Amino acid sequence: MAFLTQNDARRAAxxxxxxxxxxxxxxxxxxxxxxxxxxxxxxxLLDDIGRSESEAAEEARRRIWDAPSHWRAGR
Structure with missing residues (x-):
């Protein structure tokens, strides 16, 4: 039987x-x-979500792999 130490549990988390x-x-x-x-x-519709046309255009121009880290977290 394997036991996890407290440090192992923290490292895994x-x-x-x-x-x-x-x-x-x-x-x-x-x-x-x-x-x-x-x-x-x-x-x-952009006004409904709180974005300007320039902000939307800037986001739409980003590369497919260029995503903020909070988009990747939790997936």
Whole structure:
């Protein structure tokens, strides 16, 4: 029977989770789709979500792999 020490438990809780290739690919595709949808919103809808046209255009221009770290956390 294996026992975890307190340090092992902390290390396991803080270690970054490994994701599979397909999970990463799915996340990248979803990011691309979201940005493409953002690009199609008109000024009225952008105002509803609290973004300006310039902010939406800047986000839509970002590369598929360029996502903020808080988007990746928890997945």
């Amino acid at each position: 803080c270690a970054p989770r490994r994701t599979s290739f397909f999970a990463t690919l799915a996340r990248l595709i979803e990011s691309h789709r979201s940005r493409r949808a953002l690009r199609r919103l008109d000024a009225r």
